[in-house]
Amino acid sequence: MLCIVVPTYNEAGNIGDMLRRLFDLGLVDLYVFIIDDLSPDGTAKIAKGMSDEFDNRVLVYEREGKMGLGTAYVFGFIKVLEMFSSQYENFNVAQMDADLSHNPKYIPEMMKMLDKYEVVVGSRYINSGKLDIRKVIARKLLSRYANKIIRWISGIRVNDVTSGFKIFRSGTLERIDLNRIKCTGFGFQVEIAYQCDKNNFKIYEIPIEFPDRINGRSKMSFRIIWEAIWKISWMRFKNVVRMD
Ligand SMILES: Nc1nc2c(ncn2[C@@H]2O[C@H](COP(=O)(O)OP(=O)(O)OP(=O)(O)O)[C@@H](O)[C@H]2O)c(=O)[nH]1
Numbered sequence: 001m002l003c004i005v006v007p008t009y010n011e012a013g014n015i016g017d018m019l020r021r022l023f024d025l026g027l028v029d030l031y032v033f034i035i036d037d038l039s040p041d042g043t044a045k046i047a048k049g050m051s052d053e054f055d056n057r058v059l060v061y062e063r064e065g066k067m068g069l070g071t072a073y074v075f076g077f078i079k080v081l082e083m084f085s086s087q088y089e090n091f092n093v094a095q096m097d098a099d100l101s102h103n104p105k106y107i108p109e110m111m112k113m114l115d116k117y118e119v120v121v122g123s124r125y126i127n128s129g130k131l132d133i134r135k136v137i138a139r140k141l142l143s144r145y146a147n148k149i150i151r152w153i154s155g156i157r158v159n160d161v162t163s164g165f166k167i168f169r170s171g172t173l174e175r176i177d178l179n180r181i182k183c184t185g186f187g188f189q190v191e192i193a194y195q196c197d198k199n200n201f202k203i204y205e206i207p208i209e210f211p212d213r214i215n216g217r218s219k220m221s222f223r224i225i226w227e228a229i230w231k232i233s234w235m236r237f238k239n240v241v242r243m244d
């Protein structure tokens with residue numbers, strides 16, 4: 001059984017395609033949890049309207065406003081664990097973006113690796129992993145070096161420390177203290193990687209190609225990047241002086 005948590009904000013141009021491609025994988029027992037923050041473009045309505053098509057296995061949660069992808073993931077993971085932990089001893093929980101930068105085609109291979117590993121990460125920064133070929137070289141370098149700098153600050157031993165494409169065993173996810181996550185935005189990805197590393201989970205990274213979104217707009221902003229920088233630096237500092 002696999003539950004995929006997908007946070008959405010204004011993804012009307014992507015959500016239908018994303019759901020079709022996920023269910024076309026033909027996985028047994030797939031559930032998709034959409035966590036939407038009242039997208040003005042009607043993303044939630046589209047997803048709800050399609051649930052019938054997929055045997056009501058698309059669960060749509062609408063929150064009261066835009067609260068950040070980090071809080072959406074925490075909310076979604078808690079919902080998944082509440083709903084299924086008592087029914088299934090072991091199942092898998094994935095996180096991925098709705099903008100099709102994370103290609104569903106990698107999921108079967110990632111699931112296979114979960115036989116041996118506790119967390120599988122879709123990674124852009126290992127051999128054969130790739131950023132969008134259309135991205136200009138300066139942006140590619142920026143992205144790669146931002147990843148290196150965050151690794152250096154945080155000390156996390158995961159190559160793609162900002163990856164938002166991961167699958168966890170449910171028991172592994174339960175061991176992560178979701179209440180400790182401080183970043184409301186994309187810094188969440190780094191914090192989750194940090195907790196996986198700190199808990200010494202067995203992590204496997206598979207190379208992925210990461211195309212830029214074609215439809216819709218990025219929600220990345222200076223505020224979100226700044227939040228990640230200071231909260232991650234503080235997290236590292238506390239750990240070094242053993243306040244953690
Ligand atoms: N629920 C919710 N989802 C969000 C929020 N911000 C972003 N998302 C979703 O999180 C996923 C990643 O957001 P993107 O805007 O693609 O950000 P990104 O992938 O980090 O950045 P790009 O590489 O520029 O696309 C997408 O599915 C978004 O719709 C938010 O505040 N709330």
Ligand SMILES: [Mg+2]
Nearest residue numbers: 097099101213
């Ligand atoms: Mg994106």
